[in-house]
Structures are given as structure tokens and as C-alpha cells.
Amino acid sequence: MKLFQVRKGQFVYYQNELHKVYAVKPMFKKSVHLIRLRDLTQVLASAPEIERYQPKETDSFIFNKKIFTLSKDRKAEVGDYILITNPNPDILDHYSLNSIEVVEKVESKGVITNEANGILHNEYLLMVPGSHDYSNPIQYKNMEHWAEQDADSETDALFSDLLPAIGDVYQKNDQNSPLETMVVAVHGTTVYLGNGLQVHQNELMDAEKWLFQYNLADQ
Amino acid sequence: MNVKKLKENSVFIISLLLTLIFIAWGAFFTENLTNVTNIIYNASIDYLGWVYIGVTLFLVIFSFYLLFSKYGHIRLGKATDRPDFNTGSWLAMLFGAGMGIGIVYWGVAEPVTHFTTPPYGEAYTIEAANTAMQYTFFHWGLHPWAIYTVIGLALAYFQYNRKFPAAISSVFYPLLGDRIYGPIGKAIDILSVFATVFGIATSLGLGALQVTAGMSAIFDSPDTLTVQLIVIAVATVIYLVSVNSGLEKGIQYLSNSAMIISFAILLLVLIIGPTITIIKLFFNTTGLYLNNFIQMSLRLRPFGEGEWIAAWTLFYWAWWIAWAPFVGMFIARISRGRTVKEFVIGVLIVPTLGTCLWMSIFGGSALEMVVHADNHELAKFITDNVSLAIFTFFEQLPFGSILSILGFALVAIYYITVADTATFVLGMLSEGGTLNPSNKIKMTWGIIQSAVAAVLLLSGGLEVLQTASIAAAFPFAIIMLFICYSLLKGLDKELEVQRRKPRIKDTK
Numbered sequence: 216m217k218l219f220q221v222r223k224g225q226f227v228y229y230q231n232e233l234h235k236v237y238a239v240k241p242m243f244k245k246s247v248h249l250i251r252l253r254d255l256t257q258v259l260a261s262a263p264e265i266e267r268y269q270p271k272e273t274d275s276f277i278f279n280k281k282i283f284t285l286s287k288d289r290k291a292e293v294g295d296y297i298l299i300t301n302p303n304p305d306i307l308d309h310y311s312l313n314s315i316e317v318v319e320k321v322e323s324k325g326v327i328t329n330e331a332n333g334i335l336h337n338e339y340l341l342m343v344p345g346s347h348d349y350s351n352p353i354q355y356k357n358m359e360h361w362a363e364q365d366a367d368s369e370t371d372a373l374f375s376d377l378l379p380a381i382g383d384v385y386q387k388n389d390q391n392s393p394l395e396t397m398v399v400a401v402h403g404t405t406v407y408l409g410n411g412l413q414v415h416q417n418e419l420m421d422a423e424k425w426l427f428q429y430n431l432a433d434q
Numbered sequence: 435m436n437v438k439k440l441k442e443n444s445v446f447i448i449s450l451l452l453t454l455i456f457i458a459w460g461a462f463f464t465e466n467l468t469n470v471t472n473i474i475y476n477a478s479i480d481y482l483g484w485v486y487i488g489v490t491l492f493l494v495i496f497s498f499y500l501l502f503s504k505y506g507h508i509r510l511g512k513a514t515d516r517p518d519f520n521t522g523s524w525l526a527m528l529f530g531a532g533m534g535i536g537i538v539y540w541g542v543a544e545p546v547t548h549f550t551t552p553p554y555g556e557a558y559t560i561e562a563a564n565t566a567m568q569y570t571f572f573h574w575g576l577h578p579w580a581i582y583t584v585i586g587l588a589l590a591y592f593q594y595n596r597k598f599p600a601a602i603s604s605v606f607y608p609l610l611g612d613r614i615y616g617p618i619g620k621a622i623d624i625l626s627v628f629a630t631v632f633g634i635a636t637s638l639g640l641g642a643l644q645v646t647a648g649m650s651a652i653f654d655s656p657d658t659l660t661v662q663l664i665v666i667a668v669a670t671v672i673y674l675v676s677v678n679s680g681l682e683k684g685i686q687y688l689s690n691s692a693m694i695i696s697f698a699i700l701l702l703v704l705i706i707g708p709t710i711t712i713i714k715l716f717f718n719t720t721g722l723y724l725n726n727f728i729q730m731s732l733r734l735r736p737f738g739e740g741e742w743i744a745a746w747t748l749f750y751w752a753w754w755i756a757w758a759p760f761v762g763m764f765i766a767r768i769s770r771g772r773t774v775k776e777f778v779i780g781v782l783i784v785p786t787l788g789t790c791l792w793m794s795i796f797g798g799s800a801l802e803m804v805v806h807a808d809n810h811e812l813a814k815f816i817t818d819n820v821s822l823a824i825f826t827f828f829e830q831l832p833f834g835s836i837l838s839i840l841g842f843a844l845v846a847i848y849y850i851t852v853a854d855t856a857t858f859v860l861g862m863l864s865e866g867g868t869l870n871p872s873n874k875i876k877m878t879w880g881i882i883q884s885a886v887a888a889v890l891l892l893s894g895g896l897e898v899l900q901t902a903s904i905a906a907a908f909p910f911a912i913i914m915l916f917i918c919y920s921l922l923k924g925l926d927k928e929l930e931v932q933r934r935k936p937r938i939k940d941t942k
Contacts, residue, residue, distance in 0.1 A: 309518050331511075
């Protein structure tokens with residue numbers, strides 16, 4: 216008999232892609248509940264289907280559609296993401312292995328996160344946005360296999376939330392006639408704006424011409 | 435550089451020095467300490483009693499006001515924050531922190547003691563039994579939880595909504611502005627550390643008394659001062675190890691198991707005890723409690739002897755206030771993401787019902803034994819051996835030895851978890867409200883709180899514990915009033931900020 220050691224928080228590969236275990240429910244047939252780090256989608260799996268991976272410095276992976284590289288090179292700053300790889304919570308803290316939290320305050324001994332946890336500097340790795348030559352991509356277990364897949368559609372999915380969507384408010388980058396308008400309809404690649412303008416989605420994504428403000432639903 | 439460091443750590447250093455002076459005083463001039471605490475004790479009856487009585491009743495009224503006020507919908511934290519713990523474990527955790535050892539210690543002893551020496555009326559009668567239960571409800575009911583509600587809510591609000599450090603001084607921002615970082619703020623923090631050390635030492639002292647009594651009941655070990663001191667020493671070593679070795683997670687499991695054990699004991703006693711009497715008692719006493727609420731809350735004896743009130747009501751009020759910074763910090767820490775209304779219901783109403791239920795089950799079963807069987811000797815024995823009370827009570831029930839062992843485990847676990855949480859809270863309080871207190875400071879407080887408990891036991895046991903907490907809590911009682919004012923100001927500001935924000939989502 217093969218025994219599996221699955222714990223909440225572990226990074227695992229499932230179907231060649233990096234996931235995080237967010238719950239283990241022994242009574243379920245699909246007992247391991249995963250979250251796909253790339254786009255934070257929930258996936259149910261069982262223990263034999265997954266393979267554990269322990270993240271370390273210089274590993275890079277996609278979290279919520281952005282690439283991050285794990286690093287210890289610099290000190291954490293306010294707004295940085297951190298990955299808690301070595302959790303040692305005090306009695307009133309509530310974080311666990313591989314929690315990803317945002318730094319809200321930096322103190323001499325540690326940081327305070329957006330979840331109101333006090334985390335010492337030796338408990339976490341910094342998630343620096345972007346990847347470098349030296350970074351070791353861990354998003355996929357088998358990189359070659361990944362290359363065979365339809366890379367384009369995957370990349371599209373990756374940036375899909377950057378595309379204009381209904382409710383997005385844009386500001387025109389024009390000093391002379393300040394204009395703020397909202398996307399009211401999207402037809403193919405044509406975007407209809409509230410003031411009657413019709414533009415191509417690529418034009419709207421050009422940061423020199425239009426600036427994305429916020430989405431109505433996020434307020 | 436050194437001066438700067440000294441300034442940064444001034445809260446820690448000054449409160450540590452004050453406590454050390456107290457310990458030295460107790461260790462080397464034990465008699466003198468006993469005398470002085472007695473003088474304070476007597477003075478507190480005559481001069482300070484009305485302050486405690488007035489402040490606590492005001493806090494109850496204030497908490498109810500918050501429950502029904504326009505602030506009810508304000509969320510502690512960002513609008514998108516949701517609670518970290520589910521409601522069941524949240525309630526269990528705050529109940530354990532607020533009452534913990536105390537409720538196990540007094541659950542049997544208090545009703546029976548009141549039965550033998552009632553606040554008024556004749557002892558050993560059925561009226562005395564009813565009065566006993568009524569006063570037990572009173573001491574463990576709305577008043578303590580109102581104190582915790584106010585301080586916990588204020589701490590949570592200023593910590594999560596206004597992003598101030600997790601220190602008592604933060605609560606005073608609307609009153610003091612940036613002076614909370616100056617000497618006045620530091621003085622408030624020092625007072626809160628001082629009150630906390632005594633509140634915790636009182637609990638640890640009670641815990642040590644009871645663990646020792648439990649060991650003598652179960653294992654026939656001697657029930658002496660030496661053993662009590664050994665218990666304190668062993669417990670200190672255990673939680674110092676846990677602070678240092680990353681066993682904190684283990685402590686959390688222990689604390690959860692304490693909840694389960696309490697619940698199991700409660701249910702067991704309810705079933706094998708006089709079930710119907712207990713239920714009748716719960717309803718009857720709730721009625722008496724509500725009916726006499728105002729009169730009990732303001733009861734002093736201007737023309738008579740105030741001994742009873744000082745020994746019970748005033749002691750409890752002082753003890754709860756001394757406990758308040760600790761419990762407040764703890765409750766604030768676990769309540770992020772709850773709304774004001776949820777918070778008040780969860781911290782004021784539900785735990786009050788819980789304690790009343792606990793007291794009915796334990797006190798009711800014990801009173802049934804002494805009232806019905808007219809067993810004055812048993813009542814006398816329990817009154818004279820308060821620490822042994824719960825074990826004496828268990829012996830009278832079927833499955834007594836199992837209950838005794840469970841009860842012993844419960845007290846021991848509460849002792850360790852309270853001491854462990856206390857070191858963390860004291861570390862936070864004395865380092866300007868950081869969520870990352872250093873291990874050195876935590877360990878220092880770990881040793882200090884045990885030392886205070888030991889010194890208090892050495893210098894005269896329970897009475898000195900009680901007296902010391904009455905004295906140490908006094909400044910904090912006044913601080914509590916300012917906290918109410920600050921909290922109102924803060925909540926008002928929150929409403930203003932909310933009104934200014936465009937509320938797009940609501941109009942959808």
C-alpha cells in the first residue's frame with residue numbers, strides 16, 4: 216500500500232501544472248482540494264494524482280496571472296507579496312504553510328500582513344514580480360510537454376482579464392479634453408464606450424492613449 | 435543610539451522594573467506586603483468601591499447602546515474582510531479566554547459559599563440557595579462581558595480600521611492625537627501591562643491552587659505551598675519551551691481540546707446530575723437575575739459592613755478589569771471581519787448565556803446535594819476548601835473519578851494556554867503593539883508572571899491575590915471610561931468616512 220502525505224498549503228503538480236493544496240477532506244472521493252496558482256481556479260483531485268514540490272529561492276511561477284520570482288535578495292517593502300515557506304505562527308496568528316499574503320507594514324524583526332499576521336523575516340520568501348535569466352520556472356513540471364501545448368491560447372487566457380470588459384472605466388490620455396468613459400458593450404474586438412465612441416480593443420489597451428481607472432464591479 | 439533604544443523599550447523596561455520591585459517586596463518583606471495589601475483592601479471597600487460599581491454598570495449600559503446604535507453595521511476591518519474563524523470556534527475561543535480557569539475554580543465553590551454566607555438573609559435556607567445562584571449569575575454574567583466588549587471592540591476598531599499598533603494607547607488617538615506615541619501613551623501602556631500582569635498572576639495563582647488540589651484528590655500528593663510552587667515552576671518551564679521551540683501550534687491544539695473537555699464535562703454533569711432541577715434553576719435564576727439586576731449592580735452598604743461586597747463583587751469587578759487588557763487584545767485578535775453588532779452579540783450576550791448555563795449546571799447540582807440532603811458538613815467543607823471544591827463535588831457523583839481526571843486535565847490545560855497566550859499579549863503590549871514580539875521579551879514575561887503568582891501565593895494565598903488585583907486594576911477602571919468616549923468618537927468618524935465614499939455597489 217502506498218501512503219500519501221498531503222498537507223494543507225503544499226505546492227503540488229497536478230496535470231503537469233503547479234497547484235496549492237488548500238484543503239484535505241478525507242471523506243471525499245476527490246479528497247485533495249487544490250487551487251491552480253496561475254488563475255486561482257479551484258480543482259478537485261485525489262492524492263495519487265498529485266506530486267509534491269517544495270518551492271525555494273529563485274523559483275518563478277505564475278500567481279493570479281502575474282509572474283513572480285521567489286527571492287531573499289532585498290528586504291520586504293509595503294505592498295510586496297510574500298510566500299510563507301517556513302511558518303512559525305505565534306499563538307494568536309493564523310497563517311499556515313505557503314500562505315501568500317501582502318505586506319502592510321515592515322518592522323525590524325518582521326512584517327505585518329494584510330491578514331493582520333506578524334511574520335518574522337526568516338519565515339517567508341519575497342515574491343518579486345517578473346522573471347529573470349537565473350530564475351527557475353516551476354509553473355510546469357515538464358516544460359517540453361508544456362511547449363507542445365497550444366501556447367497562444369494559454370497566453371490569451373493569461374491576459375484575458377486585461378482585455379476591456381463591460382464596466383471598465385477608462386480615462387483618455389489627453390490634456391486638452393479630459394474624458395472619462397465606461398465600456399458599455401464589447402462586440403468581437405470592437406469596444407463600445409459610453410459616450411458613443413467605438414474603438415478597437417488594442418487601442419484601448421494602449422497605455423499612451425487610454426488609462427484604465429477601475430471596474431465598476433470592483434468598487 | 436543607546437538612549438534611542440532605551441526610549442523605544444521604555445514601556446517594557448519601566449513596567450518590568452515596577453513588577454520586579456513588587457516581586458522583591460513580596461519575597462523579602464512578605465509580612466509588610468500582606469499588611470499593605472490589607473490596608474489597600476480595606477480602603478478599597480470604603481473609598482473605591484463605588485468607582486468599580488459605577489464603572490462596570492456604565493459599561494453594561496454602554497455595550498447595550500452599541501448593540502442597538504447606528505454603528506451596528508460597521509465592520510471591523512476592511513469592508514471586504516470576512517471573519518478568520520467560524521462563529522462556533524470564535525465563541526469557544528473567547529469564552530475560554532474570558533473565563534477559563536475561573537469558571538472551573540468557582541463553578542461549584544461560589545454558589546455553595548454564598549449558600550453558607552449569603553449577602554443577606556439567613557444561611558442554609560432555600561432562599562439562601564436562590565440568592566446564591568442569583569449572585570453567581572450576577573458576578574459572571576453581563577458585567578464582565580460588557581467590560582470585555584468595550585475594550586475588545588475599541589482595540590479591534592483602532593487596530594483594523596484605523597491601522598494603529600495593537601496597543602492600549604492606540605485607542606486614545608481621538609483624545610490624544612499623536613501624543614499616544616509620547617509619554618502619556620507610554621504611561622497608559624505601562625498601566626495596562628501592570629494590570630495585565632496582576633490579572634494573569636491572579637488566574638495563575640488560582641490555577642496553581644487548583645492543580646495542586648486536583649493532584650491531591652486524584653494522586654494523593656500533599657496539598658501544600660511547596661507543591662503549588664513546584665506546579666508554577668513546571669508550568670513555566672513547559673510554556674517557555676513552547677515559546678522557544680515552535681510548539682505554539684501544539685498549544686493551539688491544547689486550547690481546542692480544553693473546549694471539547696469543558697463541553698463534555700458540562701454535558702456529563704447535566705445528564706448524571708439532577709437534570710430537571712438544573713433546568714428549573716436556570717430559568718428561575720435568570721428571572722431573579724433580570725429582576726434584581728439594577729439593585730444588585732448598585733448594591734453597596736453605606737450604613738453597614740461592606741465585607742461581603744468587597745470580598746465578592748468588588749473583587750470580581752477588579753479582577754475582570756485587570757483581565758480586560760489581556761482578554762481585550764485576545765478577542766480583538768480573533769474578531770477581524772465581524773461587524774459591531776455581531777461583535778456585541780458574540781461577546782456580551784452569548785457568553786453570558788454560556789456562563790449562566792455553566793453555573794446552573796455546576797452550582798445547581800452542588801446546591802441540590804447540600805440543600806436537599808441538608809448536608810451542612812459538605813457545604814462547610816467546600817467553603818473551607820475552595821480549591822478542592824470541584825473535586826469534592828465530582829466525588830459525590832457517579833463516575834466521579836473519570837470526572838475528576840477530566841477536570842484536572844481541563845485546569846492544567848487552561849493554565850498552560852492562558853500563560854502562553856499571556857506571554858504573547860504582554861510581549862505585544864510592552865513592545866508598542868507589534869505583532870512580532872521578540873522571544874526574549876516573551877520569555878521574560880513568562881518568568882515574571884509566574885514569579886508574581888508565586889510571590890502572591892507565598893505572601894498569603896488567595897486573599898492577597900484578590901487584594902492585589904483590586905489595587906492594580908483601579909487606574910484601569912478610569913481608563914475604561916475614556917475608552918468608551920474614544921470609541922464613540924472613532925465610530926462617528928467611521929460613519930463620516932463611509933458617507934463620503936460613493937456607494938456604487940448599493941445602487942446596482
